[in-house]
Amino acid sequence: MADPIVARSLDEIKFWSRIMKEHALFLSLGFTYEQTQLIDEAKQFISLFEKIEERLDRFTVNSDLRQVQAFNSEVYQAAVAIWSYKRKVLGLTLHCEIRTNNFPLLVDHISREAAYFANRLKELNEGKLAPTPDAVIQENVFFLRIMADHAKFIGHLLDPSERRLVDQAREFSHDFDQLLFQAIDLDSMRPQSETIPLQSQFLNQNKVSVASLRDFKKTARDLIEACRIKSNIHPLLADHTFREAERFLEIIDLFEASLTGQQRET
Structure with missing residues (x-):
């Protein structure tokens, strides 16, 4: 084995x-x-x-x-x-x-x-x-900041004439900043609260948002590779950020499985 x-x-x-x-x-x-x-x-x-x-x-x-x-x-x-x-x-x-x-x-x-x-x-x-309860929140803080950064970079590297995509990138940046602040708040509350229910709800929220950003990145990547939008984004960079969003989703799945196992043990 x-x-x-x-x-x-x-x-x-x-x-x-x-x-x-x-x-x-x-x-x-x-x-x-x-x-x-x-x-x-x-x-x-x-x-x-x-x-x-x-x-x-x-x-x-x-x-x-x-x-x-x-x-x-x-x-x-x-x-x-x-x-x-x-x-x-x-x-x-x-x-x-x-x-x-x-x-x-x-x-x-x-x-x-x-x-x-x-x-x-x-x-x-x-x-x-296996992740500890502490690691669940801290790792989400790390990846949420990464996702927020990606949205900011995409917004700045798109040509200003791509107004709709620039606006979408800014919205994602704002959304992930808010999720990041929420994660930081949850981290400070954790010692005094029921960790498992809070974390499960939080992971579910993150999963929905990350999947949405992942899909946006995939669309942007495909459009860049097809030369259908104007930007300074290298096609490999577009794929790079897409893969990191996919990675975050995989890690969320691992955390959810770990938390489910912890609940069964208690």
Whole structure:
């Protein structure tokens, strides 16, 4: 029988290594022509995560746990390294030492995802698989902020003449900001309240909203790929944000299943 830690580790690495590789690509495309050192560093990270993806193909869900844990540790170091690179780029940008086409919030956004990836690998190597009640809320805070950011980026990267789509993106940004604030409120109430009913209701609300945003992203992606809307959005970036919404929905399903199991035990 497959070890759940092995299966989850391989799943996390498969998803997030591709995301990290694409982050490096997007950063490289946003630098100006004279920022050759930063572009070269980005290309090195593209190569690093491509090699990780190639090595991942050698593992299966029946692989030895210790070998997978060793791989997790190596990938953890790569995630920490790209996090450090992203924070360096953000610092240079905020101090006006470089001018790029990468929004500071976008650089912060992708550095948060690198930190999340590194932390997931660390938790898995510590044997932490099932989410705790604390993690349910905190992970939703993380992903709700990611979804809100995506809506803001889409709104800013669409051509201003795409008024209807720009308005839709702004509405999603507002909706996810409100869900984020609600999650923060729920987190502060949690020690004094009935956690399971509150969390179940909250997850259901999130699921509906994320599914709606996912569908909007899919439509935008398809229109961009077909050259039917005007924007500065790279087709791969459109697909990238769509996949992250899909990921959030999968995680909500995992949390719902975990909460259902906790209810049965009590």
